Amino acid sequence: xxxxxxxxxxxxxxxxxxxxxxxxxxxxxxxxxxxxxxxxxxxxxxxxxxxxxxxxxxxxxxxxxxxxxxxxxxxxxxxxxxxxxxxxxxxxxxxxxxxxxxxxxxxxxxxxxxxxxxxxxxxxxxxxxxxxxxxxxxxxxxxxxxxxxxxxxxxxxxxxxxxxxxxxxxxxxxxxxxxxxxxxxxxxxxxxxxxxxxxxxxxxxxxxxxxxxxxxxxxxxxxxxxxxxxxxxxxxxxxxxxxxxxxxxxxxxxxxxxxxxxxxxxxxxxxxxxxxxxxxxxxxxxxxxxxxxxxxxxxxxxxxxxxxxxxxxxxxxxx
Ligand code: GLV
Ligand code: MG
Numbered sequence: 001x002x003x004x005x006x007x008x009x010x011x012x013x014x015x016x017x018x019x020x021x022x023x024x025x026x027x028x029x030x031x032x033x034x035x036x037x038x039x040x041x042x043x044x045x046x047x048x049x050x051x052x053x054x055x056x057x058x059x060x061x062x063x064x065x066x067x068x069x070x071x072x073x074x075x076x077x078x079x080x081x082x083x084x085x086x087x088x089x090x091x092x093x094x095x096x097x098x099x100x101x102x103x104x105x106x107x108x109x110x111x112x113x114x115x116x117x118x119x120x121x122x123x124x125x126x127x128x129x130x131x132x133x134x135x136x137x138x139x140x141x142x143x144x145x146x147x148x149x150x151x152x153x154x155x156x157x158x159x160x161x162x163x164x165x166x167x168x169x170x171x172x173x174x175x176x177x178x179x180x181x182x183x184x185x186x187x188x189x190x191x192x193x194x195x196x197x198x199x200x201x202x203x204x205x206x207x208x209x210x211x212x213x214x215x216x217x218x219x220x221x222x223x224x225x226x227x228x229x230x231x232x233x234x235x236x237x238x239x240x241x242x243x244x245x246x247x248x249x250x251x252x253x254x255x256x257x258x259x260x261x262x263x264x265x266x267x268x269x270x271x272x273x274x275x276x277x278x279x280x281x282x283x284x285x286x287x288x289x290x291x292x293x294x295x296x297x298x299x300x301x302x303x304x305x306x307x308x309x310x311x312x313x314x315x316x317x318x319x
Pocket of ligand 2 (some may be wrong): 037100136
């Protein structure tokens with residue numbers, strides 16, 4: 001069984017047409033890289049980009065990073081060649097394919113079937129390579145539940161804000177920022193929550209898309225902080241300068257991590273024989289119960305996955 005819940009706090013976009021950037025990406029601290037054959041690759045550069053990607057995947061040196069290739073969407077003429085060339089050439093060194101502009105569950109089925117054929121032909125383990133689905137227009141969003149459930153290969157649902165804004169005629173050119181004239185809330189809240197609900201309902205990860213003002217690190221931190229606060233698992237980085245902030249924003253704060261671990265320890269003790277078999281108890285000024293344990297498990301899971309260590313430890317009362 002493949003573990004489809006991989007670390008994905010930071011997902012770095014790397015144009016497949018740039019051997020220099022592909023090479024550099026190997027040494028960066030992103031949890032995931034995705035080597036792009038879609039919008040960061042000009043149409044005339046795509047055949048060469050496929051070759052670059054196969055070469056760099058097979059060369060290795062990616063550490064523990066999740067290795068993903070973004071193919072072109074099914075409305076183009078490029079998708080099948082992207083899949084066949086990349087998976088035949090480097091299928092054993094690839095974790096997932098990313099499918100952009102997904103609108104229906106059938107588009108996921110089509111990729112799943114094509115992948116299965118290539119895996120069989122090449123003697124690769126059938127079903128190991130996962131699928132990441134980008135939601136980038138209204139049709140994709142209204143079908144997001146079916147898309148999340150479309151294949152056991154699905155690992156993430158990704159919000160593609162740039163294409164999405166264009167597809168709904170949003171009156172703005174600045175991805176991630178509020179459209180001018182809308183001052184009564186967050187224009188992206190519904191979309192983010194819709195994607196998050198579909199992801200959680202189907203046990204797959206929810207990933208936020210790019211922030212294009214790559215020199216504005218504070219802006220990136222602010223926008224990333226919103227989706228992280230809602231519960232998203234990670235966000236795209238378009239530039240190495242966004243990676244460190246992204247890893248930080250999608251990891252728990254140290255005090256929250258310590259607190260979560262303490263809740264788990266305290267709840268374990270209070271519910272035990274020695275702790276009086278209590279279902280609800282006080283941890284300092286805070287009442288904790290089974291629901292607190294579940295919330296703490298989420299934060300501790302994220303902290304442990306990020307390699308955090310405790311700086312504070314709860315101990316049971318003396319008598
Ligand atoms: C990403 O693909 C986007 O369109 O935002
Ligand atoms: Mg897009």
